[in-house]
Amino acid sequence: MAVTGALMVILLLGSVLAGLSRSTTSTATSASANTNTNANTSAVPPIVVPAHDTYNAQIPPAPAGNSVNINLTMKEILISIAPNVAYHAWSFNGTVPGPILHVRQGQMVHVTLTNEGSMAHSIDFHAAQVPWNVDYQAIQPGKSFSFSWRANYPGVFMYHCGTPTVIYHMANGMYGTIIVDPANGWAPAQQYALVQSEFYTHQIPDGSYSVDATKMMSGSPDYVVFNGYVNQYKDAPLTAKVGQRIGLFILNAGPSQFSAFHVIGALFSDVYIDGNPANHMVGNQTISIPPGGGAVVEMVIPAAGLYPFVTHSFSDASKGALGVLKITP
16 A cells, blocks of 8 residues: 555656646747747847746744844846746746745834836735835825834735735736744744746747736636745755755735645644744644635654645646755755
8 A cells, every 4th residue: 555655646746847848849949949939920029038046935033133124125027936937026126926024922123115117016024013005005106105013913024015006016926925933933943935826828929928917807817826936945955864854935915716735655744824822733744724814834854755734636746846856954
């Protein structure tokens, strides 16, 4: 039975990886073909696809002291979301997802937002308790706005643009994770932050891509990714040691798909829904995370090897929501 089970896992993972390869090849071929067609029928020069830098999933330390300053800049940028796919994104601080923010329970958080984009943007901190009409107001291009809030609850929380139509701002990349450590901290572990999200795309004449409203409103993404790029932790695995506690701080930014987070070959010794120590479960195989929700999962892996992590909604895993934990002796 153990051998049969192992073969089933290998076959299933092989199918996902093969699907990813076919999808990436198909997308690249389609992009190339469409670009050539556009070149023959219009004077629009083809876009240069930006180089992709692997998103650093390591969690920065929380600042010391009773307060912390957070500065976020809204800007529109061209990014890579898959090989040969350049996407017109809206961002916080020039990355999708935005920067990993890390504070401690009880700290006063002072936020300054600056809009360097061409349209109004705003912020919504799921970790904050503030009046929406006061602190989550629209900020016009060229303007800044500041407000403060106290981090009363620990957890893995989302921040995102809340300017109508909200789903457009979120689908275009305006989201990130803010981690609020409990007052007594977490047990020592190798910690990483993962943000699952979706891209809904259509190609424009220069060969680049922007949001497809029909796909977005029907919940039919072209890509589902961890930290903004298809498959990026397959070739650049997250690492840990045999017997070392691993903590994954997971946010599902959506905007629409549920995550069924699973690590192939491992079990979660501890799960904290929304990243709050009060919401504790043990021995989970897969956890469900809704759009706008989070979780902390912890595990200790006893043998060296490769341990893929996916959303167990395999239609989404086949669209890019796959990475690897590399465990070394």
